[in-house]
Every structure is written in C-alpha cells, then in structure tokens.
Amino acid sequence: xxxxxxxxxxxxxxxxxxxxxxxxxxxxxxxxxxxxxxxxxxxxxxxxxxxxxxxxxxxxxxxxxxxxxxxxxxxxxxxxxxxxxxxxxxxxxxxxxxxxxxxxxxxxxxxxxxxxxxxxxxxxxxxxxxxxxxxxxxxxxxxxxxxxxxxxxxxxxxxxxxxxxxxxxxxxxxxxxxxxxxxxxxxxxxxxxxxxxxxxxxxxx
Amino acid sequence: xxxxxxxxxxxxxxxxxxxxxxxxxxxxxxxxxxxxxxxxxxxxxxxxxxxxxxxxxxxxxxxxxxxxxxxxxxxxxxxxxxxxxxxxxxxxxxxxxxxxxxxxxxxxxxxxxxxxxxxxxxxxxxxxxxxxxxxxxxxxxxxxxxxxxxxxxxxxxxxxxxxxxxxxxxxxxxxxxxxxxxxxxxxxxxxxx
Numbered sequence: 368x369x370x371x372x373x374x375x376x377x378x379x380x381x382x383x384x385x386x387x388x389x390x391x392x393x394x395x396x397x398x399x400x401x402x403x404x405x406x407x408x409x410x411x412x413x414x415x416x417x418x419x420x421x422x423x424x425x426x427x428x429x430x431x432x433x434x435x436x437x438x439x440x441x442x443x444x445x446x447x448x449x450x451x452x453x454x455x456x457x458x459x460x461x462x463x464x465x466x467x468x469x470x471x472x473x474x475x476x477x478x479x480x481x482x483x484x485x486x487x488x489x490x491x492x493x494x495x496x497x498x499x500x501x502x503x504x505x506x507x508x509x510x511x512x513x514x515x516x517x518x519x520x521x522x523x524x525x526x527x528x529x530x531x532x533x534x535x536x537x538x539x540x541x542x543x544x545x546x547x548x549x550x551x552x553x554x555x556x557x558x559x560x561x562x563x564x565x566x567x568x569x570x571x572x
Numbered sequence: 573x574x575x576x577x578x579x580x581x582x583x584x585x586x587x588x589x590x591x592x593x594x595x596x597x598x599x600x601x602x603x604x605x606x607x608x609x610x611x612x613x614x615x616x617x618x619x620x621x622x623x624x625x626x627x628x629x630x631x632x633x634x635x636x637x638x639x640x641x642x643x644x645x646x647x648x649x650x651x652x653x654x655x656x657x658x659x660x661x662x663x664x665x666x667x668x669x670x671x672x673x674x675x676x677x678x679x680x681x682x683x684x685x686x687x688x689x690x691x692x693x694x695x696x697x698x699x700x701x702x703x704x705x706x707x708x709x710x711x712x713x714x715x716x717x718x719x720x721x722x723x724x725x726x727x728x729x730x731x732x733x734x735x736x737x738x739x740x741x742x743x744x745x746x747x748x749x750x751x752x753x754x755x756x757x758x759x760x761x762x763x764x765x
Contacts, residue, residue: 432575446591457602460609539736
C-alpha cells in the first residue's frame with residue numbers, strides 16, 4: 368500500500384472518510400452539528416488531537432510494548448484532549464460553554480484511536496501526522512456540511528447571522544439529533560452512489 | 573514487539589510522568605486566564621439579572637465599583653444601586669432542569685415586589701432546544717414581572733414557553749416559584765432585621 372501524502376489525503380477525505388465511509392465519530396457528529404460555529408471548533412479540536420496523537424504514537428511506535436499499546440494510546444490521546452479543552456476554555460469561553468461536555472468526549476471519538484491503530488502504529492511520524500490531520504479534516508468537512516444544512520433549516524441562520532430570506536418556519540427536527548441522522552444518511556447515500564458508479568465504470572472498461 | 577515485564581512497567585511509568593507533567597504545565601499556564609474568564613462571566617450574569625446594560629463597558633470594572641456582596645445565612649447575594657438611586661439585588665438560585673442542574677441569578681428590586689431579570693450561569697439543557705433559555709427573548713420576558721403569586725404561562729405578565737422544550741420551560745418556572753417561596757423569603761427576612 369502506497370503511503371505518500373496524496374494517497375493519504377485522498378483516502379482520508381473521500382475514499383475512507385471517517386464519518387460517511389467508516390461510520391466513525393457519529394456521536395459527536397449528531398450532537399454538535401446544529402450550529403456551524405460549534406462544529407468548526409469541534410472539528411479543529413479533533414484535527415489537533417488526531418494529528419498530534421498520531422505524531423506522538425508514531426514516534427514512540429518502536430518502543431511501545433505491544434501488550435500495553437492501547438493503554439499508551441489512550442493516555443496520549445487523553446493528554447491532548449485535556450490540552451484542547453484548556454485552550455478552548457481560556458481562549459473561547461463562549462464556545463466552551465456551548466460545546467459543554469463534548470470537548471472532553473473527543474477522547475471517545477473512534478477516529479483518533481482508529482488512526483493510531485490502523486496507521487500511526489506502522490508508519491513514520493511525519494506521514495502519520497498528516498494522516499491524522501487529514502482524517503480530522505475529513506471529519507470536519509462532513510460535520511460542516513451537516514451543520515450548514517441543519518443550521519439553515521433549523522434556525523434560519525449561518526454562524527448566527529440571519530439568512531432566512533424566504534421567511535420559512537424553522538424545522539425543529541433539524542435542531543434535535545434526528546435531524547443529523549437524516550443528513551448523515553443522505554451524505555452516505557450520495558458518497559456510496561458515487562463510489563458505486565466509479566466502480567461500475569472501471570469494470571466496464 | 574515482545575518486551576520484558578520490567579521494560580513494560582518502566583515504559584508506562586515514564587510515559588505517564590511525561591504526559592502528566594505536560595498537562596500540569598499547560599494547566600498552570602492557563603489557570604489564571606480561565607479563572608478570570610469564569611469570574612467575568614459570573615459578574616456579567618449578575619449585572620444582567622440586575623438590569624444593567626453591560627454592553628460596551630468594562631463589566632468587571634463596573635461590577636467592582638458598584639456591586640457589593642452581602643450574606644444572608646448561607647446565601648451570598650449581591651446588591652447595587654441603580655442610576656436612579658434605588659436598590660437592586662441579585663440572588664443566586666439553583667434547581668433541577670430536564671437534564672441537570674440549572675444555576676443562575678435572579679434580579680429583585682429593593683422592595684422585593686418585582687423581579688428585574690434573570691440570568692443563567694450553568695445549564696445542561698439540550699443545545700438548540702432547552703438550551704435556548706439562555707437566549708435574550710426568553711430571559712427578557714422575566715423583566716418586571718410581579719413576585720405576588722406564582723409565575724405562570726400566558727396572561728398579561730405571563731411567560732412564553734420554548735417550542736419543543738416544554739420540560740425545560742416548566743422546570744424553569746418550577747425553580748422560580750420554589751425560589752420565591754423559600755430562598756427569597758429568607759433573604760428578605762434577613763434584610764429587614
């Protein structure tokens with residue numbers, strides 16, 4: 368398997384996108400996506416944690432004893448999550464209040480440990496760092512897509528600015544988690560459809 | 573990779589020490605900043621409950637100059653004088669919402685007959701539904717309502733609930749009515765002595 372920057376980028380953002388292809392990190396994708404700003408901060412937090420935990424774990428990969436590697440992974444991830452939580456509390460107190468417990472819950476996001484197990488354990492640090500970063504970006508982009516639709520339909524706003532020019536009634540269903548289920552399902556449908564079509568084209572030629 | 577027990581134990585200890593140390597450093601570096609943020613947020617809430625417009629001024633400065641803390645039994649509440657010269661109080665309240673504890677301050681006028689405002693400092697209600705109790709339109713409805721009798725929905729001084737968040741809206745009214753018949757009476761009685 369080739370592991371240059373381009374393959375890693377393409378794989379994490381589209382072919383094996385954590386949210387819509389691997390169905391990882393769904394909990395937070397349902398919870399924080401009713402507003403674009405919350406999703407953005409959550410995504411940036413996750414990017415930071417996956418990138419640096421992958422970097423650290425990859426740098427240590429030859430010295431981590433196999434039987435305790437998961438303990439070490441959790442420890443490293445937890446440390447970075449706490450750092451992110453402290454930074455958000457210090458710099459963006461309003462957003463910290465809005466995200467509530469979800470920043471701390473980044474630690475339970477399967478994407479991070481997934482990248483640590485699937486990639487950082489076997490690859491050198493620099494490419495692992497980018498693998499983690501791109502996985503975070505893949506997650507963030509999907510979250511922003513979901514949040515954009517949910518915020519426009521549910522609140523009639525984007526980043527808190529009113530965009531409800533048609534004066535439609537806000538859809539409360541888009542504000543509550545079921546709204547995110549619909550959006551994720553639609554995105555999975557679109558991406559699977561596109562993937563299938565490409566596969567069929569390949570078979571024909 | 574197969575490694576001996578001793579190595580494993582030393583390794584996990586070393587990793588723990590390094591990362592705990594890192595966290596301790598980051599925590600120490602930002603501790604002050606976070607405390608200042610929290611204090612400022614609390615003071616802004618108190619000013620909001622008292623009906624002061626803290627928009628466009630240094631809320632912390634204003635608070636230090638105008639607001640005094642008072643004690644009544646276990647309850648620490650805040651007092652200030654408005655521009656017109658009348659007294660206002662901000663009394664802390666707490667009660668259970670739908671998911672967790674809702675905390676905040678209720679602003680009361682000097683004669684304990686009207687509520688001046690309400691501010692929430694802590695709530696874990698559903699973001700976008702019950703969490704909307706922190707929005708202006710909801711909080712503004714409580715300005716100037718009479719403290720005679722229970723607060724209820726509808727009517728002249730009545731409150732509107734939040735669509736899709738009936739449980740949280742009910743919880744807030746319950747907390748308020750409970751607060752008026754207990755904490756507020758104590759503070760009022762203590763103030764008269």
